[in-house]
Each structure stands twice: as structure tokens, then as C-alpha cells.
Amino acid sequence: MKRLAKALVCLPLLLVVSCQQKDSAAPPPTPAGTSSSSAPKLKIGYVLHGLNDFTQVIKRGAEDAAKELGVDVEVVGPASFEATEAIGMFEGMIQKKVDGLAVIPMPGEVWVKPIKEAVDAKIPVVTANITSDGSASEAWFGQDEYQSGVILAQEIRKLLEADGKKSGKILAGVCKPGVAVLDERYKGFKKGMEGAAYSVTDPKDVGTENTANYSAWENQATANPDMVAAVGFCSMDIPNLAKLKTRSNGKWLVGGYDLNAETLEAIKSGNTQVSLGQHPYLQGYLPVLALVRHLRDKLPLPKGWVNVGTEIVNKGNVDKVYPRETKRDEETKWYADHVKKSFTDLGTLAKPLPKMHP
The missing domain is CATH 3.40.50.2300 (Response regulator)
Known part of the structure; x- marks a missing residue:
């Protein structure tokens, strides 16, 4: 194959x-x-x-x-x-x-x-x-991983523009560098950002183990205080980014992947703006x-x-998705x-x- x-x-x-x-x-x-x-x-x-x-x-x-x-x-x-x-x-x-x-x-x-x-x-x-x-x-x-990255970029762009941020740095994190599906998500995200005034960082290695993942995002947020959004490409990223945003009083937007309970609760609370489900x-x-x-x-x-399809979940539909998930x-x-x-x-x-x- x-x-x-x-x-x-x-x-x-x-x-x-x-x-x-x-x-x-x-x-x-x-x-x-x-x-x-x-x-x-x-x-x-x-x-x-x-x-x-x-x-x-x-x-x-x-x-x-x-x-x-x-x-x-x-x-x-x-x-x-x-x-x-x-x-x-x-x-x-x-x-x-x-x-x-x-x-x-x-x-x-x-x-x-x-x-x-x-x-x-x-x-x-x-x-x-x-x-x-x-x-x-x-x-x-x-799912089509590359296209999902394009979709996520389009959603982040709309959210940033609605928030009055027409330019700025977007911090990108990948839990397992070199894995094809994650590379494709990142490449699609970069493609979806073409033509906009936002800059996307190289994919930072944030690890798969939960505690290490939080620490990696914390270090990256400290190193990139001017970021306007943080985007993770793995399932453990949004829960940790949401916690970090709360603890640091961050003003940046959060986006990423998957629909676990913590991610959906972060969307409901407003700490996270969008996540893509892949069924x-x-x-x-x-x-x-x-x-x-x-x-x-x-x-x-x-x-x-x-x-299997790609599903966009944000504050507009999270209450409908939450019971099923x-x-x-x-x-x-x-x-x-x-x-x-x-x-x-x-x-x-x-x-x-x-x-x-x-």
C-alpha cells in the first residue's frame, strides 16, 4: 500500500x-x-x-x-x-x-x-x-490528513480575524515528528495559511507522554510570548494547552485535533476555539x-x-456533539x-x- x-x-x-x-x-x-x-x-x-x-x-x-x-x-x-x-x-x-x-x-x-x-x-x-x-x-x-490540516487552518484564520488579529505568530506542535499523518496535517495547515499575514512556526516536538507534553507546551509558550494561536496536531495537545492557557492567563487561541471529553469541555468553557474530529x-x-x-x-x-470523514467542532455545535462523545x-x-x-x-x-x- x-x-x-x-x-x-x-x-x-x-x-x-x-x-x-x-x-x-x-x-x-x-x-x-x-x-x-x-x-x-x-x-x-x-x-x-x-x-x-x-x-x-x-x-x-x-x-x-x-x-x-x-x-x-x-x-x-x-x-x-x-x-x-x-x-x-x-x-x-x-x-x-x-x-x-x-x-x-x-x-x-x-x-x-x-x-x-x-x-x-x-x-x-x-x-x-x-x-x-x-x-x-x-x-x-x-481521514484525509492533509485536507484536515487545510480545514483547521481555515477555521483558525476565521477565528483570528473575528478576534481582530490580522497577523501574528502561530505556534505549531507535533507529538511524534516524522510520522506521516502528522507531517501531512502540518503541511495542510501551512497550505491553508497561504495568502494570510500569519506566520506558522516549524513543528515543535511536544511528545506523546501527557506530563511531558504539558511541559513541552509550557516551554514553547514561554519562548513564544507573542503568539496569537497555539495549534497541536495530536489528541493530547488541546487538553494540555487549555490547562496552560488557564494557568498562564493566555490570550492566544487554541486549535487542534480529536474530541475527547477534556477537549470538548475546553471548547464549552471557551479555553479552546476549535478541534477536528476524525471518527x-x-x-x-x-x-x-x-x-x-x-x-x-x-x-x-x-x-x-x-x-471516515473530518468533523469540525466549535462553540456552535459542541453541545450537540458532547453527549455522543x-x-x-x-x-x-x-x-x-x-x-x-x-x-x-x-x-x-x-x-x-x-x-x-x-
Whole structure:
């Protein structure tokens, strides 16, 4: 699979890039409980790139899909976001002889060999959130990372202009430099700022560990007292930026990614202005759905990219989004309806991966 130049609506400001497809002639997945009682349950493994609030949403999506489809799923991931640990877990799944595997392959280049090992063992593999360039996995589930950066830049520009700030420095932070999806977000953000009088800093390394992430942002804010906005490209950034802004009485705007409870509460309080959601629930649910349809219903796996969409959340719609993102029953119901409406035929939805930007 080609590297994604890239590990997060039905509402007024939702931008779903994927097309809404009508029901196709493809047979639906076998409903839970309809297979022969003597047939063993399919066993699906899902290896996350790490464990935090964001990936817990992916886990819930995978588990809901398994429950709905009547299969077993085991979702694992390293606490430290270390690829070597994740690969060890993946190889353990191969040895367990699971029927299918989903993985978030961060960074993509180190996953080519493990994915090949699984495919050689006749275990189908799909990827989500991050792609693995040149791997044997052909199906990927995620958003257009570059375009999401463009969207975020456009939102920040509108907010700054409404705040009377026509120019100034925007501080950019990346939790894992060199990861394709984050590079793409940053490049898209820079593109979206073209033609404006704002200057965007080089992407500062702010780390993935929560305490270290806060300290890194604190150091950067001290070093850039003239900034008009701080933008983070990872899920842990906005919660820490919101805390820092409160403690330092900062006057700068905050924008970034993902819709965990702390981020949504920061938007509700006014400490954060905008965040982009990437439907992590779907990044858990749809890979399991695709594998079950392939293994049990004999449908081919999607070939290419299934776009989960990008969602803009700000003060105008946060109250509508908040229940779905913070209450388990509402999350399950909302996404069950969304999958039925928008992801009936994954094969038809699949298209070439977004191109990588230099």
C-alpha cells in the first residue's frame, strides 16, 4: 500500500469527505447469532499504536462491531506508543492464529515485515489511522490528513480575524515528528495559511507522554510570548494547552485535533476555539466489519482508502456533539445509525489513498 502522506456530520459543520452511498447489491454481513451453532466464532485481533483516551474510542468501536456481528475481538496496544511493543503484540496474534487482524501501524515503514508475516500465514490484515507504505495490507480506514490540516487552518484564520488579529505568530506542535499523518496535517495547515499575514512556526516536538507534553507546551509558550494561536496536531495537545492557557492567563487561541471529553469541555468553557474530529470509533468499527464480511460472507476486502470523514467542532455545535462523545449508549446508537446510512458497501466506498505531499 502506498504511504499515506499522513495516530482522531450529520451536524451543521461536519465535513464528511466520503460519499454517502446507497445500498448496493452486495450481501449484508451475517447478523449476529445466525451462523451455525457448531461453527466456532471468528477471532479478530486489533493492535493499537498506543493506549490513551483517543485509542479507547477505537477500541470501543471494534468491540461494538464484534458484538453486533457475533465474533470475538481482542484489542491490545502498548502504553508507551512504542512500535517494538506493538509489533510484539501483533506477532503474538499471528501465533494465536486469529482469523483476521487490524492494526494502526505507527510508523508505517517498520510494519511492512510484520504485516507480510501475517498475510503469509493466511491472515488478512487491514490498517487504520496510519498507513504502512509498501505493506501487504490493501485496505486503510482514516481521514484525509492533509485536507484536515487545510480545514483547521481555515477555521483558525476565521477565528483570528473575528478576534481582530490580522497577523501574528502561530505556534505549531507535533507529538511524534516524522510520522506521516502528522507531517501531512502540518503541511495542510501551512497550505491553508497561504495568502494570510500569519506566520506558522516549524513543528515543535511536544511528545506523546501527557506530563511531558504539558511541559513541552509550557516551554514553547514561554519562548513564544507573542503568539496569537497555539495549534497541536495530536489528541493530547488541546487538553494540555487549555490547562496552560488557564494557568498562564493566555490570550492566544487554541486549535487542534480529536474530541475527547477534556477537549470538548475546553471548547464549552471557551479555553479552546476549535478541534477536528476524525471518527476514531469508525476506525475501530469498520476494520472489524470489513474483516468479518470478508471471512464469513466471502466479500473481498476494500482495496484502498475508506474515508471516515473530518468533523469540525466549535462553540456552535459542541453541545450537540458532547453527549455522543461522552455517553457510551449515545455513542453506540449514533454510530450504528451512521454506519447503516453511510457505510453499506465498503468496497464501493474504497478509493485511492490521498497523495503524499512533499
